[in-house]
Amino acid sequence: MKANAAVFTEIGKDLTIEQIDIDDPRPNEVLVRTAACGVCHSDVHFAKGAILGPIPTVPGHEPAGIVEAVGADVTSVEVGDHVIACTSMFCGKCNQCLNGRPYLCMDRRQCQRKKGDTPRISLNGEKLTQFADLSAFSEKMLVHETAVVKIDKDIPLESAALVGCAVTTGVGAALNTAKVRPGSSVAVFGVGGIGISVIQGARIAGARQIIAIDLVPAKLETAKKFGATHTLLGGPDSPDGDPVKALKKLSGGGVDFAFDAVGVPQLSKQCFYALAPKGLAVIVGAIPTGQKLEVDPGHFYLEKSITGCFMGSNRFHIDALHYLDFYKQGRLDLDAMITDRMGLNDINKAFGLLDSGEITRAVITFE
Ligand SMILES: [Zn+2]
Numbered sequence: 001m002k003a004n005a006a007v008f009t010e011i012g013k014d015l016t017i018e019q020i021d022i023d024d025p026r027p028n029e030v031l032v033r034t035a036a037c038g039v040c041h042s043d044v045h046f047a048k049g050a051i052l053g054p055i056p057t058v059p060g061h062e063p064a065g066i067v068e069a070v071g072a073d074v075t076s077v078e079v080g081d082h083v084i085a086c087t088s089m090f091c092g093k094c095n096q097c098l099n100g101r102p103y104l105c106m107d108r109r110q111c112q113r114k115k116g117d118t119p120r121i122s123l124n125g126e127k128l129t130q131f132a133d134l135s136a137f138s139e140k141m142l143v144h145e146t147a148v149v150k151i152d153k154d155i156p157l158e159s160a161a162l163v164g165c166a167v168t169t170g171v172g173a174a175l176n177t178a179k180v181r182p183g184s185s186v187a188v189f190g191v192g193g194i195g196i197s198v199i200q201g202a203r204i205a206g207a208r209q210i211i212a213i214d215l216v217p218a219k220l221e222t223a224k225k226f227g228a229t230h231t232l233l234g235g236p237d238s239p240d241g242d243p244v245k246a247l248k249k250l251s252g253g254g255v256d257f258a259f260d261a262v263g264v265p266q267l268s269k270q271c272f273y274a275l276a277p278k279g280l281a282v283i284v285g286a287i288p289t290g291q292k293l294e295v296d297p298g299h300f301y302l303e304k305s306i307t308g309c310f311m312g313s314n315r316f317h318i319d320a321l322h323y324l325d326f327y328k329q330g331r332l333d334l335d336a337m338i339t340d341r342m343g344l345n346d347i348n349k350a351f352g353l354l355d356s357g358e359i360t361r362a363v364i365t366f367e
């Protein structure tokens with residue numbers, strides 16, 4: 001079958017809208033009619049060449065939609081179900097999966113078609129690689145069963161879509177990766193979609209102090225609405241001065257948890273240096289390939305730690321439903337995170353907006 005999709009063929013070039021071919025679902029695959037897909041920094045990084053991967057491809061990995069067809073062996077969803085999809089699909093059999101870390105699945109190939117097999121998606125007979133094994137900037141997606149989770153039909157699909165990446169990553173970074181404790185002090189560098197989600201996660205966890213740091217004053221105002229208790233303006237000319245000193249002062253000696261929601265070595269370093277003894281710095285944003293992170297090892301005497309964070313250490317099939325419960329209870333605000341809505345034809349505009357650093361989340365909506 002055919003579907004309009006945003007195809008990416010060359011680093012630095014705009015995406016083009018093409019009619020792609022989508023194969024029929026195999027036994028463990030699900031065909032979803034995409035309703036909405038958030039635009040994530042990973043999509044933009046990829047299009048700029050900061051994250052490398054096979055092309056041509058269709059980006060997009062933060063979607064929600066309605067199941068249109070299922071393969072013969074699919075049991076978890078049926079036609080008509082509302083679903084969200086996440087790239088954290090899993091085999092269910094490897095050591096990581098069996099240890100309760102399906103987001104680190106070591107045999108993800110089980111969720112893909114074999115090399116040389118008919119591709120799930122193609123353009124004029126040429127294979128398109130599925131970005132994040134999803135390729136969601138497309139009217140339809142053909143994905144592995146474990147990529148999708150059924151959600152209640154009364155949840156707006158464009159809000160639910162954000163749970164596919166930003167919210168799972170950010171809220172999960174606070175609740176799963178860092179395990180923020182009630183009463184702790186937290187710093188969040190960069191308050192776009194991921195940073196706002198970290199703030200909301202820290203608030204849900206009961207953090208006493210949540211300090212947001214960003215270069216854009218308007219985004220700091222936004223951060224307050226989502227739960228930041230304090231804000232600091234970053235950048236060399238900021239009246240707030242050196243963020244490490246400012247954070248130490250505000251927190252009375254250092255924060256318990258610091259999150260780099262952008263993925264810039266300089267910010268990761270500031271996260272580490274701003275910690276209280278025994279504190280934890282969590283690198284949530286993807287640091288571009290080739291860049292290095294250097295820290296003064298003297299800080300390890302204070303038992304400070306740095307950890308990576310992949311997709312909020314999620315168990316998507318459990319976490320996504322928990323986050324949507326928080327949403328229904330008014331404890332997690334998804335609606336206000338969406339600052340811009342546009343159609344698939346405006347995909348390049350959406351990429352530019354996100355890259356400008358001035359918005360929280362843009363969502364591509366489909367008719
Ligand atoms: Zn993402």
Ligand SMILES: [Zn+2]
Pocket residue numbers: 090091092093094095096097098102104105106107108
């Ligand atoms: Zn696995």
